[in-house]
Amino acid sequence: MTTSSELRAPATTERIARAFGTAPLDLYATTEGLWGAECERRDGIHLFEDWCIAENVDAEDRTLA
Numbered sequence: 001m002t003t004s005s006e007l008r009a010p011a012t013t014e015r016i017a018r019a020f021g022t023a024p025l026d027l028y029a030t031t032e033g034l035w036g037a038e039c040e041r042r043d044g045i046h047l048f049e050d051w052c053i054a055e056n057v058d059a060e061d062r063t064l065a
Contacts, residue, residue, distance in 0.1 A: 002027040002037070 001020055004027040008016075017023045026038040028045050034052050036045040047054050056064040 001025070004029060 001016070001022055001024045003016070003024045008024070008026070013023060023042075025040070025042070026045065028034075028036040032052075034047065034054060036047040038045055058064055
C-alpha cells in the first residue's frame with residue numbers, strides 16, 4: 001500500500017496500518033516528473049534517477065556539492 005501527494009501524520013499512518021494490516025509506503029512525485037518511493041526498510045525516499053536529474057541547490061540557486 002502506498003500514499004502520495006501529502007505527508008502523513010504519524011496518527012494517520014497508525015490508523016491505516018490498523019485498518020489494512022500493513023504500514024503504507026510513501027510515493028513521492030512532482031509535476032515536473034521527479035519520482036521516488038520509500039522501500040520496505042522505510043529509511044528514506046529512493047529517487048528514480050533513470051527518469052530525471054535531481055540537483056540540490058541553495059537559496060541563491062547555486063549547486064550544492
